[in-house]
Amino acid sequence: MAVAEISSPSYTTKSGLLQSSQLSSLSTHLHNHRCCSFRPLPRTQYAKISCSVAPNQVQTPLPVQAEDPKGKPECYGVFCLTYDLKAEEETKSWKKLINVAVSGAAGMIANHLLFKLASGEVFGPDQPIALKLLGSQRSLQALEGVAMELEDSLFPLLREVSIGIDSYEVFQDAEWALLIGAKPRGPGMERAGLLDINGQIFAEQGKALNAVASRNVKVIVVGNPCNTNALICLKNAPNIPAKNFHALTRLDENRAKCQLALKAGVFYDKVSNVTIWGNHSTTQVPDFLNARINGLPVVEVIKDRKWLEEEFTEKVQKRGGVLIEKWGRSSAASTAVSIVDAIKSLVTPTPEGDWFSSGVYTTGNPYGIAEDIVFSMPCRSKGDGDYELVKDIKFDDYLWKRIAKSEAELLAEKKCVAHLTGEGIAVCDLPGDTMLPGEM
Amino acid sequence: MAVAEISSPSYTTKSGLLQSSQLSSLSTHLHNHRCCSFRPLPRTQYAKISCSVAPNQVQTPLPVQAEDPKGKPECYGVFCLTYDLKAEEETKSWKKLINVAVSGAAGMIANHLLFKLASGEVFGPDQPIALKLLGSQRSLQALEGVAMELEDSLFPLLREVSIGIDSYEVFQDAEWALLIGAKPRGPGMERAGLLDINGQIFAEQGKALNAVASRNVKVIVVGNPCNTNALICLKNAPNIPAKNFHALTRLDENRAKCQLALKAGVFYDKVSNVTIWGNHSTTQVPDFLNARINGLPVVEVIKDRKWLEEEFTEKVQKRGGVLIEKWGRSSAASTAVSIVDAIKSLVTPTPEGDWFSSGVYTTGNPYGIAEDIVFSMPCRSKGDGDYELVKDIKFDDYLWKRIAKSEAELLAEKKCVAHLTGEGIAVCDLPGDTMLPGEM
Numbered sequence: 001m002a003v004a005e006i007s008s009p010s011y012t013t014k015s016g017l018l019q020s021s022q023l024s025s026l027s028t029h030l031h032n033h034r035c036c037s038f039r040p041l042p043r044t045q046y047a048k049i050s051c052s053v054a055p056n057q058v059q060t061p062l063p064v065q066a067e068d069p070k071g072k073p074e075c076y077g078v079f080c081l082t083y084d085l086k087a088e089e090e091t092k093s094w095k096k097l098i099n100v101a102v103s104g105a106a107g108m109i110a111n112h113l114l115f116k117l118a119s120g121e122v123f124g125p126d127q128p129i130a131l132k133l134l135g136s137q138r139s140l141q142a143l144e145g146v147a148m149e150l151e152d153s154l155f156p157l158l159r160e161v162s163i164g165i166d167s168y169e170v171f172q173d174a175e176w177a178l179l180i181g182a183k184p185r186g187p188g189m190e191r192a193g194l195l196d197i198n199g200q201i202f203a204e205q206g207k208a209l210n211a212v213a214s215r216n217v218k219v220i221v222v223g224n225p226c227n228t229n230a231l232i233c234l235k236n237a238p239n240i241p242a243k244n245f246h247a248l249t250r251l252d253e254n255r256a257k258c259q260l261a262l263k264a265g266v267f268y269d270k271v272s273n274v275t276i277w278g279n280h281s282t283t284q285v286p287d288f289l290n291a292r293i294n295g296l297p298v299v300e301v302i303k304d305r306k307w308l309e310e311e312f313t314e315k316v317q318k319r320g321g322v323l324i325e326k327w328g329r330s331s332a333a334s335t336a337v338s339i340v341d342a343i344k345s346l347v348t349p350t351p352e353g354d355w356f357s358s359g360v361y362t363t364g365n366p367y368g369i370a371e372d373i374v375f376s377m378p379c380r381s382k383g384d385g386d387y388e389l390v391k392d393i394k395f396d397d398y399l400w401k402r403i404a405k406s407e408a409e410l411l412a413e414k415k416c417v418a419h420l421t422g423e424g425i426a427v428c429d430l431p432g433d434t435m436l437p438g439e440m
Numbered sequence: 441m442a443v444a445e446i447s448s449p450s451y452t453t454k455s456g457l458l459q460s461s462q463l464s465s466l467s468t469h470l471h472n473h474r475c476c477s478f479r480p481l482p483r484t485q486y487a488k489i490s491c492s493v494a495p496n497q498v499q500t501p502l503p504v505q506a507e508d509p510k511g512k513p514e515c516y517g518v519f520c521l522t523y524d525l526k527a528e529e530e531t532k533s534w535k536k537l538i539n540v541a542v543s544g545a546a547g548m549i550a551n552h553l554l555f556k557l558a559s560g561e562v563f564g565p566d567q568p569i570a571l572k573l574l575g576s577q578r579s580l581q582a583l584e585g586v587a588m589e590l591e592d593s594l595f596p597l598l599r600e601v602s603i604g605i606d607s608y609e610v611f612q613d614a615e616w617a618l619l620i621g622a623k624p625r626g627p628g629m630e631r632a633g634l635l636d637i638n639g640q641i642f643a644e645q646g647k648a649l650n651a652v653a654s655r656n657v658k659v660i661v662v663g664n665p666c667n668t669n670a671l672i673c674l675k676n677a678p679n680i681p682a683k684n685f686h687a688l689t690r691l692d693e694n695r696a697k698c699q700l701a702l703k704a705g706v707f708y709d710k711v712s713n714v715t716i717w718g719n720h721s722t723t724q725v726p727d728f729l730n731a732r733i734n735g736l737p738v739v740e741v742i743k744d745r746k747w748l749e750e751e752f753t754e755k756v757q758k759r760g761g762v763l764i765e766k767w768g769r770s771s772a773a774s775t776a777v778s779i780v781d782a783i784k785s786l787v788t789p790t791p792e793g794d795w796f797s798s799g800v801y802t803t804g805n806p807y808g809i810a811e812d813i814v815f816s817m818p819c820r821s822k823g824d825g826d827y828e829l830v831k832d833i834k835f836d837d838y839l840w841k842r843i844a845k846s847e848a849e850l851l852a853e854k855k856c857v858a859h860l861t862g863e864g865i866a867v868c869d870l871p872g873d874t875m876l877p878g879e880m
Contacts, residue, residue, distance in 0.1 A: 078702045112552065115773050121561060145767025149774035151698045152691065152759070154708045154781075251592065258591045262518045268594045319592070327585025333555050334589035341594075 076147035079161040085128060097128045097159060099214070101174035103205065104181025104223065105133035105163070106142035108329070112336030113178065118150055118158040122340050123347065130160035134170040134181065167208035174213040178339060179205060179233070182223025192416055192428040195225060199420040202229040206236025215239065218385055220246045220342055222335070226280045227359045228413040230374040234361060235421035243386070247359025249276040249284065249376040250345075251331070251338035255319045256286040259312055260293060264301050270294045275378040275393075276357040278406025279413075284376070285402040286316045289394055309398060349383040355390045356380075366391055369403065373410045405431075516587035519601040525568055537568045537599060539654070541614035543645065544621025544663065545573035545603070546582035548769070552776030553618065558590055558598040562780050563787065570600035574610040574621065607648035614653040618779060619645060619673070622663025632856055632868040635665060639860040642669040646676025655679065658825055660686045660782055662775070666720045667799045667814040668853040674801060674814075675861040683826070687799025689716040689724065689816040690785075691771070691778035695759045696726040699752055700733060704741050710734045715818040715833075716797040718846025719853075724816070725842040726756045729834055749838060789823040795830045796820075806831055809843065813850045 085091045100117055102110050114131060116122055123129060131150070135143040143163045150161050164170045171177060182198045185191070202221065209217055217240060221230035226247040234245040253276050261268040273292045277285035288308045291298040302308060323331050345356040359376040362369050366389060369375050379387040395403075409431055414421070416428040525531045540557055542550050554571060556562055563569060571590070575583040583603045590601050604610045611617060622638045625631070642661065649657055657680060661670040666687040674685040693716050701708040713732045717725035728748045731738040742748060763771050785796040799816040802809050806829060809815050818830040835843075849871055854861070856868040 078698055078708060081701075081705055081707065111773055112555070115552070115777065119561065119777075121559065141766045142768060145763050146773075148759075148763055148766065149771055151708075152695050152771070152774040153777040154694050154697060156709050159707075254594050255592050257594060258518055262521075265521055267521065267599075268518060268591075269596050319588075323585050323588055326581045326588065328582060331589055331592070333551055333586075334592040337555065337593040 076144070076161045076163055077151045079147075079151070079159070085159070091128065093126060094157075095127045097130055098123060098175050099130045099132060099173050100176045100178065101132040101134060101171050101213075102178045102180065103134040103167070103170075104179075106135045106139035106146060107180060108332035109180050109222065109335045109339075110178075111146065112333050113180070113339055114146065114150065115153065116336060116340050118153065118155040120155070120157045122343050125157070128157050128159045130162070131158065132170045132172070132174060133161065133163045134167055135163065135165055136181070137165055140165060167205050168212055171205070171208045171217075172212045174209070174217050176343070177205075177209055177213060177217055177219045178222065178343075179219065179229070180222040180339075182229065184224075191225070191430055195228060195413060195416050195428075196420075196426075198223060198225065198229055199232045199417045202233040203236045203420045206233035209233070210237035210239050213240070216241070216244065216385075218244050218246070218346065220248055220339060221359075222248045222339060224280065225413065227278075227374040227376070227410055228417055230359060231361075231414060232417055232420045234374075235423075242361040242363065245361060245374065246342065247280060247374050247376065248335075248339060248342055249280050249357050249359050250342040251335050252276040252280065252284055252286065252316060252376075253357040254334070254338050254341065256291075256312075256316045259315045259319075260288070260291060260298060260302070263304075263307065263312070264293050264298075266293060271298075272351075272354045273378075274357070275355070276376045277399075277403050278376055279410050280359060280376065281406075281409065282317050283402075283406040283409045284317060285399065285406055286313055287399060288312060289396055289399050290378070313402075345379075346381050346385050346387060347383055348381075350380040354380075358387070360387070360389075365389055367393065367395075367403075370407050370411055373407070373414055375407065375410060516584070516601045516603055517591045519587075519591070519599070525599070531568065533566060535567045537570055538563060538616070539570045539572060539612075539614050540616045540618065541572040541574060541611050541653075542618045542620060543574040543607070543610075544619075546575045546579035546586060547620060548772035549620050549662065549775045549779075550618075551586065552773050553620070553779055554586065554590065555593065556776060556780050558593065558595040560595070560597045562783050565597070568597050568599045570602070571598065572610045572612070572614060573601065573603045574607055575603065575605055576621070577605055580605060607645050608652055611645070611648045611657075612652045614649070614657050616783070617645075617649055617653060617657055617659045618662065618783075619659065619669070620662040620779075622669065624664075631665070631870055635668060635853060635856050635868075636860075636866075638663060638665065638669055639672045639857045642673040643676045643860045646673035649673070650677035650679050653680070656681070656684065656825075658684050658686070658786065660688055660779060661799075662688045662779060664720065665853065667718075667816070667850055668857055670799060670814040671801075671854060672857055672860045675863075682801040682803065685801060685814065686782065687720060687814050687816065688775075688779060688782055689720050689797050689799050690782040691775050692716040692720065692724055692726065692756060692816075693797040694774070694778050694781065696731075696752075696756045699755045699759075700728070700731060700738060700742070703744075703747065703752070704733050704738075706733060711738075712794045713818075714797070715795070716816045717839075717843050718816055719850050720799060720816065721846075721849065722757050723842075723846040723849045724757060725839065725846055726753055727839060728752060729836055729839050730818075753842075785819075786821050786825050786827060787823055788821075790820040794820075798827070800827070800829075805829055807833065807835075807843075810847050810851055813847070813854055815847065815850060 085094055085097065102114060104110050105114065117129060117131060120127065133143055133146065147161050147163055150158060162170070179202065182201060185194045209219065219233060221233060223229055230245045230247040234242045253274050256274050256276065257271040258268050260271045271291065271293050273290055275287040275290060277287055288298045293301045299308070320331060342358060350356065355378040357376050358379050359374050360379065362373050362375045363371045365377060367377070378390040378393060380390055381387045412430050416426055416430060418424045419426040525534055525537065542554060544550050545554065557569060557571060560567065573583055573586065587601050587603055590598060602610070619642065622641060625634045649659065659673060661673060663669055670685045670687040674682045693714050696714050696716065697711040698708050700711045711731065711733050713730055715727040715730060717727055728738045733741045760771060782798060790796065795818040797816050798819050799814050800819065802813050802815045803811045805817060807817070818833060819827040820830055821827045852870050856866055856870060858864045859866040
């Protein structure tokens with residue numbers, strides 16, 4: 001076994017890092033330039049970051065780094081050490097370190113997701129990973145706890161963990177941004193209120209991504225209402241391709257597959273081509289018309305059309321709520337699994353003939369869905385992080401009617417957040433106070 | 441793609457299943473035969489098991505099972521369907537289905553662990569798995585929630601999920617039993633009280649394993665106090681080799697590696713040969729004498745003996761407590777990771793020259809540690825599920841003194857649970873009320 005060389009010059013000086021003052025002015029600039037109706041937000045406090053590593057007290061001439069870890073202040077614990085991956089025999093064949101930012105990192109969904117990312121399960125066994133955890137002032141202690149547990153897990157691929165509460169610092173050079181953090185709807189809060197509160201978070205995070213993330217960062221918005229949050233986010237990040245933003249509807253797709261399998265009496269791996277159309281809300285449309293079981297159209301296998309139109313759709317929509325009743329809280333583990341599925345679907349080629357669902361920007365869609373919203377549609381990927389919409393899709397009156405309803409809801413949500421997308425004064429006239437999946 | 445044949449005759453009739461009446465009499469028999477001082481326990485209520493699958497309503501002649509799922513009552517949801525793995529083109533090369541039982545299955549540690557087991561991360565991508573979840577009457581609803589989330593995750597390898605509250609049903613044919621469930625120490629409860637309450641749980645579960653599990657079941661006890669719980673468990677399962685029982689000290693080993701790495705300024709994958717000796721309590725002994733960094737003895741790399749003897753040991757012992765302060769609850773994700781590590785260490789060959797720690801039965805140990813207790817020691821495995829103790833270990837006075845202290849604690853714990861191991865009347869004279877790692 002070759003003894004690892006850990007060369008001190010490998011400390012990465014982040015020459016591209018914008019200073020706080022620059023960021024503030026950039027933020028102000030963007031604000032003035034794009035979004036005249038933006039409400040001025042209190043700037044999030046700059047990151048308070050802790051690092052448990054002590055100055056190096058090794059007393060033998062081991063080839064270890066000798067610089068003060070303060071040069072890299074956002075690191076955590078053992079991850080404050082810098083490793084020259086190229087110099088280590090075992091890691092020479094690894095890919096370049098990938099930066100993955102996760103918001104809501106102290107929450108339950110992230111708690112499942114982070115350990116999956118760190119284990120290599122998502123990006124593969126030759127992909128070293130840097131995790132950048134975004135939390136809030138309130139969750140900072142818990143965030144340290146998460147970082148400690150990541151340390152104690154000894155994941156070989158996990159080479160950096162940093163924690164912070166300023167998205168402009170945490171999103172620096174991010175190649176993936178998994179935006180989970182959002183406020184849940186409180187008692188008596190209307191959907192319009194939720195749209196506004198969470199929309200502000202995603203407007204701010206869009207600006208941060210625009211300022212500091214990789215120019216080709218892939219963004220998956222999980223925090224609800226995720227479609228409109230994703231729209232707000234991409235509108236505030238004009239320098240990042242709109243196509244790179246996704247709203248997570250993969251959990252709905254997975255649930256739909258499971259329900260179809262249950263009904264048909266087959267294992268769930270026999271169900272394919274399931275699309276979730278539209279909004280991640282109760283107007284979502286699980287598409288049984290194009291779905292297949294053992295390669296056959298679902299409608300030829302499950303001939304109970306009433307079940308498909310009524311019970312199936314309702315089962316998928318209400319699954320989250322049933323789970324909350326049973327489990328006492330929202331799904332976390334299965335949501336994390338579906339985020340992993342969503343990422344894997346973008347970084348591995350889609351199996352021949354199949355597709356996956358993702359809430360993506362509608363502009364240029366072949367289905368005639370309104371432009372300039374984020375709508376869940378069927379996608380295929382070559383595995384390069386990008387995707388194409390699937391063209392050969394059947395529609396019938398039932399499917400169109402349902403899709404139109406979800407489209408109308410998203411267009412109304414869009415008007416309701418106009419102040420956050422730079423499109424003027426918000427007008428909130430939502431078509432009924434629809435619930436999010438899982439809301440009671 | 442071959443269309444799967446799911447043949448109805450593949451329903452497994454559990455001819456080996458003991459009826460409740462038989463179990464009760466067997467339990468009574470064991471009680472009389474082995475443990476005259478056993479306190480009679482109220483028999484746990486027989487499993488109340490739910491199954492969300494509806495009678496098969498498929499209306500086309502798809503090759504699906506047609507029997508009423510009631511024939512297999514312990515299943516959950518989509519997992520109530522039976523699949524003939526041999527008949528499916530993709531799964532023909534898979535291994536035989538493995539039965540893994542998990543207690544405390546509605547808790548946080550299990551919530552992380554179950555999804556790792558189901559994903560194939562632990563037993564490999566060609567190992568289909570049946571998960572048997574043991575909960576309590578109180579947690580049964582949450583257990584259903586866990587099963588629902590497992591359904592929604594669409595893990596291809598996960599072929600059966602069953603839930604229940606009777607260990608005699610849930611442990612049926614178990615090849616692995618991961619015993620996580622235990623009561624935490626309540627306010628004002630003495631360690632003796634905790635030993636008794638949890639000891640009764642593990643006596644009962646030992647009897648259940650003895651009655652219904654695979655004759656070569658591997659058991660990992662996680663619920664605290666895990667060493668003595670494991671001893672109680674193996675004493676109540678005389679027909680299962682004592683060598684098959686483990687108490688989890690792998691999280692302590694992982695934490696020790698991380699702290700040594702931090703101190704030496706190296707990445708944690710450079711630290712090897714770390715033993716945790718003794719009890720999973722504050723008397724545990726993280727062994728720096730035999731540990732290595734980059735292949736060199738730790739004591740040659742970190743020459744600060746005072747740090748090694750005092751701070752290092754304390755850091756490892758107190759890590760759980762610090763985490764509770766930060767995170768507001770006990771470690772769950774990293775505990776689950778360490779359980780995965782513990783299983784993998786038994787099913788994959790140990791890397792040349794290295795070893796791992798596990799709390800195992802001391803009888804026949806080469807170190808002179810007292811016989812007939814469960815003590816964490818260095819192990820190596822050929823990857824067949826079995827292990828051998830490592831022979832070439834150095835000791836010095838410091839290490840011996842510390843090991844002797846942990847040994848004394850375990851011998852005292854053993855006397856304190858004599859009524860649960862069939863060795864007479866319990867005498868509780870514990871050497872100081874030591875805390876479990878993580879207790880405040």
